[in-house]
Amino acid sequence: MRSRTGSGVRLDRILFMVDQTICKYQNAITGLFANQKDFPGHAWIRDNVYVIHSLWALYRAYMKCAEFDEDLTKANELGLTCIKMMQSLLECMMRQADKVEMFKKYQRPVDALHSKFSVSTKSTVCGDTEWGHLQIDAISLFLLTLAQITASGLQVVRNFDEVAFIQNLVYYIETGYRTPDFGIWERGDKTNQGIRELNASSIGMVKAALQALNDVGDLFGDGSRRSAIHVLPDEIEQCSAVLSSMLPRESFSKETDAALLTIISYPGFAVEDAELVEQTRDTITTKLLGKYGCRRFLRDGYKTALEDPYRLYYNKSELQQFENIECEWPLFLCLLMLDAMYNKNDEAVEDYWQRLESVVVLCEKGFRLIPELYKVERHCVAGEKANRGSQPRIPAGATPAELDPLSRRLSSHEKRPPCEVQVTILAKTGEVQRELRANGINVQRIDEIDPVFTILPASSLAEFHSRIGQSNKLRLSGRPSDRDIGLLSTSRLYQIGQKFVIFTPQFMDSRRSHLMYDIRILMDEWSSELQYIYASWNSVSISGRPLVVLVINSDMLTTDGLSNFSNISLNRFMKSTVIGTIKKINTGYLGGARIVMRNLSDFFRTTAVSKLEFNDNSGEFLLDEPETKIQFALPSDVSLADKTSFSLSPKPSSLRRGESVRDRSTYNLVHKVSMRHRSIALDSNDSGWFIVSVSYGLCISKPICEIVSHEHWRYLVKLRLKYAPRDPPEIQTYGPPTAPVAMSETNASISRNMLKTTTRNADST
Secondary structure, three states: OOOOOHHHHHHHHHHHHHHHHOHHHEOOOOOOEOOOOOOOOEEEHHHHHHHHHHHHHHHHHHHHHOOOHHHHHHHHHHHHHHHHHHHHHHHHHHOOHHHHHHHHHHOOHHHOOOOEEEOOOOOEOOOOOOOOOOOHHHHHHHHHHHHHHHHOOOOOOOOHHHHHHHHHHHHHHOOHHHOOEOOOOOOOOOOOOOOOEOOHHHHHHHHHHHHHHHHHOEOOOOOOHHHEOOOOHHHHHHHHHHHHHHOOOOOOOOOOOHHHHHHHOOOOOOOOOHHHHHHHHHHHHHHOEOOOOEEOOOOOOOOOOOOOOOOOOOOOOOHHHHOOOOOEEOHHHHHHHHHHHHOOOHHHHHHHHHHHHHHOEEOOOOOEEOOOEEEEOHHHHHHHHHOOOOOOEEEEOOOOHHHOOOOHHHHHOOOOOOOOEEEEEEEOOHHHHHHHHHOOOOOEEHHHOOOOEEEEOHHHHHHHHHHOOOEOOOOEOOOOOOOOOOOOOOOOEEEEOOEEEEEOOHHHOOOOOHHHHOHHHHHHHHHHHHHHHHHHHHHHOOOOEOEEEEEEOHHHOOOOOOOOOOOOOOOHHHHHHHHHHHHHHHHOEEOOEEEEEOOHHHHOOOEOEEEOOOOOOOHHHHHHOOOOOOOOOOHHHOOHHHOOEEOOOOOOOOOOHHHOHHHHHHHHHHHHHHHHOOOOOOOOOOHHHHHHHHHOOOOEEHHHHOOOOHHHHHHHHHHHHHHOOOOOOOOOOOOOOOOOOOOOHHHHHHHHHHHHHHHHHHHHO
16 A cells, blocks of 8 residues: 655645635636626636735645656646636736737737736726726736746747747837836726826836846757847846836835735845845835735725725825724735745744734635735724724644746845956048047957958847848737847847847937037947946846946047037047047946956957747848848948038138137037936927027038928028127128028017027026
8 A cells, every 4th residue: 555745645635725716716718717796707817826825835835846757747747727817817918918018019008918818718807997907016916927837847838829929018118117007906006087197016027027038048948049139238127227226115005015015025036135025024024014914005995894894996186084994904924934935034034924824714615725915994994994903813714945946036145246348449441440549549450350340220129120020920010120139239249040130229329419519428328338238247147247348439539520410520539539439448347347448359258148949930031131231330431422411601721619608608508418318319300499499500411401491491590690600791691592592570570589589598598
């Protein structure tokens, strides 16, 4: 006769209880789970994912302690149940693929994926505006669970269409750090009036999901890179920065929230700062922990005796009546106990276990169950308000490593030192190379690097990601090409087919960023961005060191000739700024950041490498497309044939911009103002831009002149005469085709008034 060990017997007992309390309420066809008495046919994404967690934990326990063949059979059954539920949830969301496509572009609440579906048909159960469907944390929790389950050996994803959809879900959630949602409680802000807000619990879950998918590798589990999910590390860092600035608060309206336990501990583990984790945990236990569990947040009226269950939203004046009578949820005692187990705090584990022992109830079958919540009865409300905790309440409503195969729990304990930043300076032309060598800086030209490397701008990386995740069957595109490509994303090598591609930073693209027009601001940007990489690289868990490639253009060094687009001669001061910055980089330190400057081939073995693969193997073809090969050119690199331009006031050849006192003071003023807000983007179609341009002697091409109104044109000429030399030469201009040269008295009066206003504002500045 075979004998069972104690662990095997206990697992069988737990399996029987799970079968009677969870699996009993699953739909036999869809596998979805319904647990709301008020909505018997509705299946919430979040609730079903946590059910999957419980079944998956039992599956992991059986796989570890299997003693006989029937134990493996039970484990396989549990694993297949998890897969079926995950696939059903995935199918529910795939039926709304059109919403994912729209939400990527506009982030509108009506385009959000629904948060609940029909248990029997997997279809929607309410309208887009009839529920707070925009819950970024629910989708993120699903993706996090998908990554963890896949890492444990269970394959959920079955084909490349599902891979494409999951890639689009990444695009769906990656802007969660700036997308207000309704939060984990589906009610929006604390006032429960349908107002969305940024929630730290949602942002933390987004960060956890992105990190987990980045770590899991491929979703097929066979090493196929075509099933890998691509995550931009800059989106992870954005979530981390916003999350750190918000904790221990949950949102603008909520001082704290028990939901934060899911991101500082199991299952999210989204906070690496151990002190911030401790501060958040202490805030929750101090403000929310009670005898029966934790309140969700302060003044939470859900299912209290004073709440009107027939109204979806509250009135503005009734929030205060819920103070001190909020329901307490024993569920959070379980999360606190799990947190203590992960931290190996045996004393806290025993304390929370004793608290749980006091709140469990016996069901009809003899199982000890934890109620959803404990509430104060109506006749005890007054006493509880006067003295919180004085009134009785009535119930209403495995090992850590095995439940975290991606080892996310170690993020707050294992700290890596900052990683040095590898920098390669490339000269665009031989003239630039000789100029740099004359100043003691040895660099390669772009055409001298190894042929295995290809240099492309950041806009090309955006084009590549716009192809990743495409699915004609689901009518899904890739990542929106108008989203920024962050610096961490362009600081690594990309293998596309047999080629290695390096992308220059986005701020070096003259077609995307106006920093290229101001060399001093650009050099300041170099310094700040390299320090940012130095401080942030290890927090996004990328293997290898960062590599930043900076291309030096001739207009960044020479003062010969005038740029026909900007008409600004780069003076000697700007030239020394560029040379000085490069020399600082070459010394090894820049603003506290450790920098290593060498040739590109010297960094090949130490640089982080990411492999981009496309289902249709179109990666190498994209490299050969003309529109992908955007040149590294300042405006002056455009051919002269395309630059028919004019100058409102040609300057004497002996006068240089760097020697003009007024221009130098104006330049310094603009520089200081620009540094206050790095995200200023000038619109070249803005008529106000023309006014500023011409007033400072900038050059405008003839086609642009034709789109300026007559009134603006007359004002431009007036401004230019105001700032021109006292004896200017004859003005040669291309005026509007039908504009008269002389001004009428009325227009002249208007122009004089505008000029007086402009001069007065300039003097006051």
